[in-house]
Amino acid sequence: MTTTALLVMDVQQAIVGRAEHGPDYLPRLARALDAARDGGIPVLHVVIGFRAGHPENSGRNRAFAALPPGAFTADDPGAAIHPAVAPRPGETVITKKRVSAFTGSDLEVVLRSGGIDHLVLAGIATSGVVLSTLRQAADLDYRITVLADGCLDPDPEVHRVLTEKVFPRQAEVLTVDEWVKTAG
Template sequence: MADTFTIDPVRTAVLSMDCQAGIVSIYTRENKDTFLVRVANVLNHARTIGMTIIHIQVGFRPGHPEISSRNAVLGAIKSSEQHQRLFQDPLGAIPEPIAPHADEIVITKHRISAFAGTDLAMILRAKDIDTLVLYGIATSGVVLSTLTEATDADHRVVVIGDCCADLDSALHDCLVQRFFPTRGPVFSSEGFIAASPRTNEQRTDTQS
C-alpha cells in the first residue's frame, strides 16, 4: 500500500502526539536522543513541503476536573502526584528539538484520543485536511485511539512507526506490523521523507 499512497501536502496534517518531556523520557529510555532526531526530521521535512503541523499534548486544570475516578487509565493521574507532575512544566513541555514553531497549532487534550473533547475535527474541516500523518507515545494509546477515530471519520492515515513508542514492545510491534497497515501505510521516518513530495529547492539539492 505504501508504494501507491500519494500525499498532497496542502491537504495533509502531521499530528505529533503526546511527545512531552516526561513521557518521552519514560518510553524511550535507551534511545531518547535518536527518537527526538527522527521526530525532528519528520517535522522539519513536513514544514519544508508545506504540511500542516498540529502538536497534541496532555494537560489538565488544577484539581483535574476532567478526569473521572472511573476511568481505568486516567484515574491513576488524579490519585497520584507523581503522575500529575508528568503533565506539568517542565516534564509536561514538548522538548526543544521538536517544539512547536510560532505558527503551529497546539491542542491540549484530556483523554487518550486526540479527537475526544478537542476541536481537532473542526480544525481539520476548516483547513480541508483529508490525510493525517500520525506518530506519538504511546503506540497502544494515543496513536491507536486517534487512528481508529480518524479512519471512522474517513480520513486517510499514515503512521510513522519508528516515531512511536510503547512500554510493551510486543504490543507495539503487533500494532505497527499487523494492525496499523490494515488502516493505512506504515513508514519509517526515513521512508516517509523519501516518499513525500519534495520542493523544487530540495530536488535541486539532491541533484547537485
Template sequence: MSNAPALDPAHTALLVMDLQPAILASVPGGQGPEALLDRVGGAIADVRANGGTIAYVRVGFTEADWDAIPTTNKSFAPLAQHRAMHHRDPATAVHERLAPRDGDIVVRKIRYGGMSTTDLDQQLRERDISTLIVSGVTTGGVVLSTVIDAADRDYRLYVLSDGVADPDTEAHDVLLHRVLPSRAHIIDTTELHALLRAG
C-alpha cells in the same frame, strides 16, 4: 518501501503527539528517546519544507480537569488522584527540540485520543487537511486511539513506524504489524521523505 500513495503536502498534516518530557521518560532505551526525537524532528522539518502542516497534541490537566475524571476511568483516575501532569508543568510541554512555531496547530487533551477532547478535527478541516501522518508516544495509547478515531472520520492515514514508541515493545510490534495496517499506511521517515517529493 511500502506501496503507500504519494502525499499532497497542501492537504497533509504531521501529528506530533505526547512528545513531552514526562511521557518520553517511559520510552525504553532501545527505542530512544533521543533517537526518536531526532527522527520526528527530521519528519517535522521535511513536512515543513514541503508546505505541509504540523499539529502538536499534548496531554495536560487543569484542576477542573482532574476533578471531572470519574473513579471509573482506569487510566486517568490515578492521574487525577495524584494531581499528575498539570498543564503548566514544564514536563508536560512539547519537548523543546520539537517546539511549535507560529502557524502550527497546538491542542491540549485530557484523554488518550488526539481528537476526542480537543478541536483538532475542526482545525484540520478548516485547513482542508484530509491526510494525517501520525507520530508520538505511546503506540498503545495516543497513537492507537487517534488512528482509530481518525479512520472513523475518513482521514487518509500514515503511521511513522520509527516515529512512534511504547514501553511495551511486544505491544508496539503487534500494533505496528497486525493492528494499525488495517487503518493506516505504515511507513518510516525515509519513505516519508520520498512520498512528500512524489506528490
C-alpha cells in the same frame, strides 16, 4: 494547498522521560517535522492537558485517575512539549483530555477548517494515543499514515504487532525515512 497534516502526539517532557527510547528517536522525529515544514505540510502538536485539580478526570478512568495532582496542568513542567520537537511560531497545539487526539479537543474543527483529509501520525505511545487516534480517524474517513519508527511503546512486541499487523488494515505504515522522501 496540502490536504495532509503531521500529528506529533504526546511527545511531552514527562512522557518522553518515562518512555524507553534510543538516542535516535527524537532526532528521527525532528527529521519528520523538518520534512513536513519544508514540504508545506502543517505540523499539529497534540498534548494531554488538564485544568488545576483535574476536574476532567473521573475516578472511573483507570489511567487518568492514577495521575498525581498537578500532572499535565499548566504549572507542570512535565507537560511541556519536548524541545527537540517543539512547536515553531504559528504551529497549532491541540490539547486533548483523553487518549485519542480527538476526544476532548478541537482537533476535528482544526482539520476541517484547514481542508485536511490525510493524517500522518507519530507519538508516544503506539498502544495509546496512536492506536486510539488511528481508530477514530478511520471511523471519521481520514486517510492515515503511521510513521512506525516515529512511534514508541513501552512494550516493543505490542508496538511490532500494531505497526505490522493491526495498523496496515486502516493505514499506510512507513518509516520516517520513507515518508520524508515523499513529504516534499
